[in-house]
Amino acid sequence: MTLPKRVKLVEVGPRDGLQNEPVPVPTAVKVELIHRLQDAGLTYIEATAFVSPKWVPQMADNAQVMAGISRKPGVCYPVLVPNRKGLEAARAAGCEEVVVFAAATEAFSQKNTNCSIAEGLARFTEVAREARAHGLRVRGDISVGLGCPYEGEVRPEAVVSIARALDEMGCYEITIADTIGAGTAGKTRAVFEAVMRHLPVKRLAGHFHDTYGQAIANTYAALECGVGVFDSSVAGLGGCPYAKGATGNVATEDVLYLLDGLGIETGVDMAKLIAAGDYICGVLGRPTSSRAARAFAAKRQAA
Ligand code: HMG
Numbered sequence: 092m093t094l095p096k097r098v099k100l101v102e103v104g105p106r107d108g109l110q111n112e113p114v115p116v117p118t119a120v121k122v123e124l125i126h127r128l129q130d131a132g133l134t135y136i137e138a139t140a141f142v143s144p145k146w147v148p149q150m151a152d153n154a155q156v157m158a159g160i161s162r163k164p165g166v167c168y169p170v171l172v173p174n175r176k177g178l179e180a181a182r183a184a185g186c187e188e189v190v191v192f193a194a195a196t197e198a199f200s201q202k203n204t205n206c207s208i209a210e211g212l213a214r215f216t217e218v219a220r221e222a223r224a225h226g227l228r229v230r231g232d233i234s235v236g237l238g239c240p241y242e243g244e245v246r247p248e249a250v251v252s253i254a255r256a257l258d259e260m261g262c263y264e265i266t267i268a269d270t271i272g273a274g275t276a277g278k279t280r281a282v283f284e285a286v287m288r289h290l291p292v293k294r295l296a297g298h299f300h301d302t303y304g305q306a307i308a309n310t311y312a313a314l315e316c317g318v319g320v321f322d323s324s325v326a327g328l329g330g331c332p333y334a335k336g337a338t339g340n341v342a343t344e345d346v347l348y349l350l351d352g353l354g355i356e357t358g359v360d361m362a363k364l365i366a367a368g369d370y371i372c373g374v375l376g377r378p379t380s381s382r383a384a385r386a387f388a389a390k391r392q393a394a
């Protein structure tokens with residue numbers, strides 16, 4: 092299959108990237124990061140999560156983050172919502188798009204959302220109905236699509252069944268996530284091909300964590316399947332609190348370097364994106380996890 096000419100990058104750094112930080116990140120820093128990301132040309136920025144603050148304390152300032160953002164026309168700020176309570180809070184904060192997140196295994200569903208897959212899907216069906224009735228768009232994420240920290244191998248059929256459920260409840264886009272970054276290119280292809288037997292590829296997205304250094308290879312495998320939407324995190328920040336040892340998402344800079352090299356349009360400016368990564372890494376006091384950002388910095392220093 093020919094590669095897509097244009098890719099939509101969904102920046103998840105402010106949410107997936109920061110949700111696992113042990114030290115509280117000030118709201119003003121999160122807002123500044125989002126502003127820098129939108130200035131770099133990103134038009135989908137997962138801003139925060141309206142989840143339980145007892146479960147994920149780092150996202151407790153969700154409403155303040157939403158209130159602090161200077162919303163740029165043409166930019167969408169999706170937020171994670173696990174239940175009705177989260178949806179109500181997201182609506183009160185003026186969110187226009189919500190993300191529901193189901194798991195492909197029972198064990199991960201219990202750890203991440205304290206309920207079975209079936210209970211979670213029933214809850215999300217209600218959330219999606221309510222959200223859509225109020226004019227909000229709904230995106231669906233499938234966790235542990237390429238491997239589970241508790242159950243190990245995940246069969247593509249398990250992912251297919253969640254994808255179909257998310258489709259039936261009205262998710263306009265469905266993301267297959269490699270939560271623990273254990274997937275490889277062959278497995279990535281197999282899971283997308285399995286889901287593509289039921290849903291058009293233009294409705295699918297990839298969300299790869301980079302624990303085993305496979306995320307760029309997996310992105311390319313998904314591109315070859317025709318996938319044109321990818322979640323990524325500036326500076327490769329992040330990790331899921333319920334997937335111990337899993338590292339951050341693939342760095343947005345690294346995905347952009349791949350896409351720029353392939354001549355695939357994204358509308359994102361590499362220099363500004365790297366500057367946004369430098370900003371958040373400076374605040375967190377740690378080096379970037381982006382290989383491309385490190386290479387560009389070394390080149391700058393050598394010049
Ligand atoms: P629970 O404890 O079963 O919920 O958690 P509950 O309904 O029994 O409520 C317990 C308490 O939480 C109550 O407060 C509720 O009001 C409160 P209390 O009466 O004890 O004071 N509560 C809430 N407060 C604020 N906002 C809410 C909310 N809901 C309940 N929305 C629940 C169930 C689903 C809420 C919890 O398990 C939860 O919040 N889970 C989210 C975990 C999470 O955010 N994980 C990380 C994001 S997913 C991810 O990173 C994966 C992804 O990147 C893709 C991938 O890589 O796989 C998307």
Ligand code: MG
Pocket residue numbers: 107268270298300331340
């Ligand atoms: Mg994730």
